[in-house]
Amino acid sequence: MKFGIIGLGNIGRVHAKNIQDGLVGNAELVAVANQPIESMDDFKAQGIACFGDASELIESGLCDAVIVALPTHLHAPIGIQALEAGLHLIMEKPLACHKAEGERILAARQSESQTIGLMMNQRTHPCYVKIKQWIDAGETGELQRVSWTMTNWFRPEIYYQSSPWRATWKGEGGGVLMNQCPHNIDVLQWLVGMPSNVRAQCSFGKYHDIEVEDEVNAYFEFPNGATGQFSASTGEAPGSNRLEIVGDLGTIITDGNEARLLRNSESVSGFSRRTDEMFGAPETTEEVYRPTEAVNQHAAILNNFVQAANGEAELIAPADAGLESLQLAGAMIFSTWIQDEVSLPLDSMAYEKAILEKIAQSKPREVLQTAAKVDMSKSYR
Ligand SMILES: NC(=O)c1ccc[n+]([C@@H]2O[C@H](COP(=O)([O-])OP(=O)(O)OC[C@H]3O[C@@H](n4cnc5c(N)ncnc54)[C@H](O)[C@@H]3O)[C@@H](O)[C@H]2O)c1
Structure with missing residues (x-):
């Protein structure tokens, strides 16, 4: 399965590493989208297609599936675009900002053959x-x-x-x-x-x-x-x-x-x-x-997603469950x-x-310009 990752921040990079380290069977990372485009120079250097605009990645024809790892308010608009383009979709959690948005994502499925998974890795x-x-x-x-x-x-x-x-x-x-x-x-x-x-x-x-x-x-x-x-x-x-x-x-x-x-x-x-x-x-x-033994939960969900899309397994975390x-x-x-x-x-x-x-x-937050130290392994409980 040719994957594109949309949103290459904290968790998007975890998914990229899992695929690139060979921890997801039958999967290849072919494209990434993030803003600004320079933030992906390390991927560009590896020959992976880089897009500054999520829609361009979706329309590129390069991917069978996309992982949407964007800020949550972008899950619905980008997830819907990906489904309307006929792609398989794995959405980061939560499915959307509220139930009605989640319902709209699920309604955008074009065919039963599209697999829609949710990164409920726990x-x-x-x-x-x-x-x-x-x-x-x-x-x-x-x-x-x-x-x-x-x-x-x-x-x-x-x-x-x-x-x-x-x-x-x-x-x-x-x-x-x-x-x-x-x-x-x-x-x-x-x-x-x-x-x-x-x-x-x-x-x-x-x-x-x-x-x-x-x-x-x-x-x-x-x-x-x-x-x-x-x-x-x-x-x-x-x-x-x-x-x-x-x-x-x-x-x-x-x-x-x-x-x-x-x-x-x-x-x-x-x-x-x-x-x-x-x-x-x-x-x-x-x-x-x-x-x-510890389980690499994110890789486990991606492995299951690929198997489900190939008709070899039931989804562990179907997106529909995200509505609950x-x-x-x-x-x-x-x-x-x-x-x-x-x-x-x-x-x-x-x-x-x-x-x-x-x-x-809602008041937009002024972002503090101090670089925060990020160790993603400390973010999971
Ligand atoms: N399953 C998990 O364990 C887990 C862990 C962390 C975060 N998450 C979820 O993943 C999502 C992302 O979280 P994060 O912590 O990685 O956020 P983040 O802010 O670190 O990353 C988001 C990325 O999206 C990019 N972006 C923003 N708007 C864009 C656009 N229009 N087009 C392209 N790129 C754009 C940003 O530049 C940033 O790199 C959230 O929904 C969050 O709840 C899940």
């Missing part, structure tokens, strides 16, 4: 893969409660100051929910499904000089009556990552380094009804899973704006109307 994280296997095998039984404290996404002020688009309504449609947490929100709904109701309190610019949310506390209700909590922050250090999934038959706990399954000897609801022990509880046994994380993030923001509970599915038109009002008031 779906290949070994702990989450293991947890998915446990849940799908019925190990936890009916969901009672899910809780995710995801506060180890600390970002210092320079992270925001050095970017014109990050953490602005206009640039990405939100803050921690739209930039750092799309992975966690995606994994959450991939594992336990979507809640039916959301009540949340987001704090906007609480720890940073930004207009969007940098702290979130949310309460979920699921169709079966199960409950959930979600907390996120870019203002805490060291912060923590703790996911608990509690079911009638077992509990799963992970911190992202290992995953533990606590199996109940029998169903909690059954035990509760039959026991005569006033302080009794089911026995539990514990299985601990510790990944032995978009609407869940949107519901948390919307709930704060209206100070009320929000039912899902989110009304994409009502949400678009509300966010367009925020975008209209």
Whole structure:
């Protein structure tokens, strides 16, 4: 598959390196697009076609597929162009700035043979893969409660100051929910499904000089009556990552380094009804899973994408699934704006109307001219 990468910033360069290092089977990097065009001189020197304009790359006829790794507000216009040109598309996360934009991207598909993937790379994280296997095998039984404290996404002020688009309504449609947490929100709904109701309190610019949310506390209700909590922050250090999934038959706990399954000897609801022990509880046994090898998650998603486009595999992260994380993030923001509970599915038109009002008031950021030190390996949790 001949790949073009549009947007050669922090993550675009990671994808380029993975392809060029041969970590993606049957893939070749043939073109890149970025602004300014001089920023790609290292690629030009390798004979890779360089474009200062994304549309030129799309129309060049050089590529079978494009990876869109642009600032989030450009995902929809450029993603739609790529699909209308008949290309396969892998979109960086999040799919778009809000659900209605995401719907427009998906509607631009010209043919069923086009593969549209999403870089939700944490779906290949070994702990989450293991947890998915446990849940799908019925190990936890009916969901009672899910809780995710995801506060180890600390970002210092320079992270925001050095970017014109990050953490602005206009640039990405939100803050921690739209930039750092799309992975966690995606994994959450991939594992336990979507809640039916959301009540949340987001704090906007609480720890940073930004207009969007940098702290979130949310309460979920699921169709079966199960409950959930979600907390996120870019203002805490060291912060923590703790996911608990509690079911009638077992509990799963992970911190992202290992995953533990606590199996109940029998169903909690059954035990509760039959026991005569006033302080009794089911026995539990514990299985601990510790990944032995790190996975190159971005390369894994690209490998799967190529295989899916060749009809050899199901997509691990289809772009359609990106609508779920978009609407869940949107519901948390919307709930704060209206100070009320929000039912899902989110009304994409009502949400678009509300966010367009925020975008209209969004103030462009003056970018600090100090070069920030960038170590992308520290950006993933
Ligand atoms: N999956 C992940 O692990 C991961 C990690 C980081 C970022 N992301 C996502 O990837 C996207 C990009 O993030 P980033 O941190 O790499 O941003 P970035 O700002 O470092 O890079 C964006 C690049 O796009 C270029 N650009 C901007 N407008 C352009 C245009 N009109 N045409 C061509 N090039 C243009 C910029 O010059 C820049 O080089 C975001 O949506 C972000 O959420 C995903």
